[in-house]
Amino acid sequence: MTGLGLDEDAEAVYQAALRRPRWRVAELARYLDRPEPAVGTVVERLRADGLLVTSAEQAASVRAVEPCLALPALAASRVWGLSAGVTRPQAAAIARFIAQHEQSAAAEPESGGLDAIGSLVERLIAGARHEVVLLSPLHRPGSFEFSTLIAEAVLRRGAVLRCLWRTELVRQHSLAAYANWLRARGAQPRVVPTLPINAVLVDRSVAVVLRERGAVVNRTAATVAPLCALADQLWARGTTVYGGATPQPAGQAPRHRRVLRLLAEGLTDDAIARQVGVSVRTVRNDMAAAMVSLDARSRFQAGVRAAQLGLL
Secondary structure, X not given: OOOOOOOHHHHHHHHHHOOOOOEOHHHHHHHHOOOHHHHHHHHHHHHHOOOEEEOOOOOOOEEEOOHHHHHHHHHXXXXXXXXXXXXXXXXXXXXXXXXXXXXXXXXOOOOOOHHHHHHHHHHHHHOOOOEEEEEEOOOOOOOHHHXXXXXXXHHHOOOEEEEEEEHXXXXXXXXXXXXXXXXXXXXXXXXXXXXXXXXXEEOXXXXXXXXXXXXXXXXXXXXXXXXXXXXXXXXXHOEEOOOOOOOOOOOOOOHHHHHHHHHHOOOOHHHHHHHHOOOHHXXXXXXXXXXHHOOOOOHHHHHHHHHHOOOO
16 A cells, blocks of 8 residues: 555555546456456445546446545545544655656647546646636536536635536536535535536636537636636626525635644644634644644644645
């Protein structure tokens, strides 16, 4: 095991899955020379952990989520309160694995299927610092536009997430539930009657425009700026999607992350407790739990490792 937070079987399946755009369970089993039922069980565990998702092109196949998105999310889910027998992710090992994968990752495709485009978008969004805009006129099962993993990655970094859909999409039960899920996290989606473009805008510096065949990646200001202006206009005209969940204030991270972030900024326990609205004892308990899960010997080291994992 290499410290990714996976057992030996799960790590073998995940590494194999990264070698091709998509796999059927039977194909993975043959590739790994392992029994298909055993591989199928591991695949379901990796789905639950967010490392594999259903292919957007073949419903019976799975696609590996990019390590830069999946592994920090896995680490974030395990930082607080690891149960017995669960493998602890190691920040340095995750960073090393991501760097090695990035070196071998495919170049930005101007053509290719939805799975290749999904992997590209995951890599771009994993580096977002300020804002991600998703303009989605269509809903395709397995496509990245409605991924909770992507949404969580953006929000975990404290970036703004703006999702704009065509009005008729929210009539679908799964989309209505997803809208409610977003709203509960302070990322309230909007809808417009018509949406002339299918695109992803990252930090107003990169735009991925999806077309019938493949996608075009734009990085020049002359191309990206008009797309951002169009997105702003559409957003201003959009209608907020309301649901039953109580929205979390925009930019409000869960308490544990706020405690780590404020500690990294140099605040004392008393100051953190006042800002977060909890007792000093709660702050210290949070920090003790983080140090154990991050395998840190000091609070400073816990902050550094949390930053390496994208938890701040």
